[in-house]
Amino acid sequence: MEDAPRPITQDSLHAIYVERSIRELQRAVQEEEDVLAELRRGVAGAAPLTSATASLSIMATAYEAAARSDPFLPFADSVLPALLAMRKTHGVMAESETYLGGEGSKSSPALGEVQKWLAMDKARLEDQRSLQVALEERIVALQSGLEARGTMTAEEKRQEALDKLRTKKSDYDRDTAALLKSLKQFIQGRLGPMLAAEELGGPVVGGMVDVQTDDLASGFSSQGKLRKPPSGDKAGKNGKDRNEDRRQRRIDEIWGPRASAGEDGEDDEEEDRSNWDEATAAAVEMQELTEELLNAQAGAGGDSSAAYVTIARESAAARFLVRSKVAHFHPRDATKLRLIDFGRELDD
8 A cells, every 4th residue: 555645844845945946046057157158268269359449349239138138037936036035124124223223233323313303303393383372372462452442432542552651651760760779889889989999099990899998098109009008096096086087188179078968968967977988979979970961861852962061070980981981071172071872873
């Protein structure tokens, strides 16, 4: 009794196809080698090419022959297409892992950079959407306001405009008061001692930033350096009183007797003269000068010639304003000073 034929399994069928594909490839390789050997034998006995035209003719003939020949196609059940597809897929996967910064990759992690760019683009998109929503809400509010104004009477419109002007004026007044307060604090705390030092023969404002009020009592030398205060008062209380009197007379000579009467210029019997020093007097002078200049500028009504104020002397305060490009002297009269109108052209 003969044995029944063994059934062909999927693995055995695949092995048969692989073996046939290998034999087919070997046959195709052998055919190409035979053709190449024939070409080599022909070239060995042929004369060398002497011109580019002959070389071009040979190449054209070869291309035409290759175009007329049938392409190599594997048989229907060949595993060659699947192997080529697997090799191509494996190469693409390896390149993708390298580009994405996979394990063992020496290139920079491009995936992290792409994710960072994506997050930045998402943030920009959210900002644009928020801006769009805000603009749409603003457009709706403006349209509603226009519709409401369309039903207002002329008197209501005038009243609305008047209320807006009053609100702006109130805001301007509040900002002006805050600025004047800050200016006063700066003059009294920082600028006053430096102005006093310049008036007493010391460096100009800014040349000595940290000026102590007690140092001003000793004055400055002819070289503009601080004099050393006396080490002791041998005359006792009377000598100290005489030094204070001389100091006060010096203040009166430079800044005038008003500095001894108080900031408002009114005599006050209860005012302590010892509270007034060089820094305080210089600060009062600067405050009065700036106030006078501001009032003159506001009352000039755009007339630059009416904005000048007459100063009794060329003080350190006036020189500081001129150096700071805040004010300037009259071109033909050095006793007149005015603020620079930053809102107009300098056409004096």
